[in-house]
Amino acid sequence: MNEIERNIYEITFYTKEENAAPVKDAIRAHHGEVMEERPPEKVRFEFPVKKESFAFLGVFRAALAPEEVAPLTRALTLTPSVLRFLITTAKTIVEGSREERKPVERKRPPSPRVTSSEPEVLTNEAIEKKIEEILQ
Numbered sequence: 001m002n003e004i005e006r007n008i009y010e011i012t013f014y015t016k017e018e019n020a021a022p023v024k025d026a027i028r029a030h031h032g033e034v035m036e037e038r039p040p041e042k043v044r045f046e047f048p049v050k051k052e053s054f055a056f057l058g059v060f061r062a063a064l065a066p067e068e069v070a071p072l073t074r075a076l077t078l079t080p081s082v083l084r085f086l087i088t089t090a091k092t093i094v095e096g097s098r099e100e101r102k103p104v105e106r107k108r109p110p111s112p113r114v115t116s117s118e119p120e121v122l123t124n125e126a127i128e129k130k131i132e133e134i135l136q
Helices: 021-029 068-079 124-135
Strands: 004-015 033-049 052-064 082-095
Touching: 004 021, 004 033, 004 068, 021 033, 021 052, 021 068, 021 082, 052 068, 052 082, 068 082
Parallel strands: none
Antiparallel strands: 004 052, 004 082, 033 052
């Protein structure tokens, strides 16, 4: 069977315009499929980024082959309307197979149980004895 492994990536970006089409076009040009899209929202920077004081923050979830990430990175770097971007891995799927690959869950070793011993209750007489012992 001819299986093509594709990962789900989350692409977060800042653009100069509210239009996110250049990023979506770059993803499609690199054989990617946009699966989820969060509409861009205007944000203000605390400091200028490429001489801009505000930008539009957008997020795409896209399925891409791992070997297409580096060319997509170069394409987004060269896109003038994209100020900054970040590509992170979300999960892996295999096309041509029925089941999705799931991330490996790491089990934590059981934490040691702390047995709570009840504090010793001291009577007034016992406290007075202790004070006398200390003062001697």
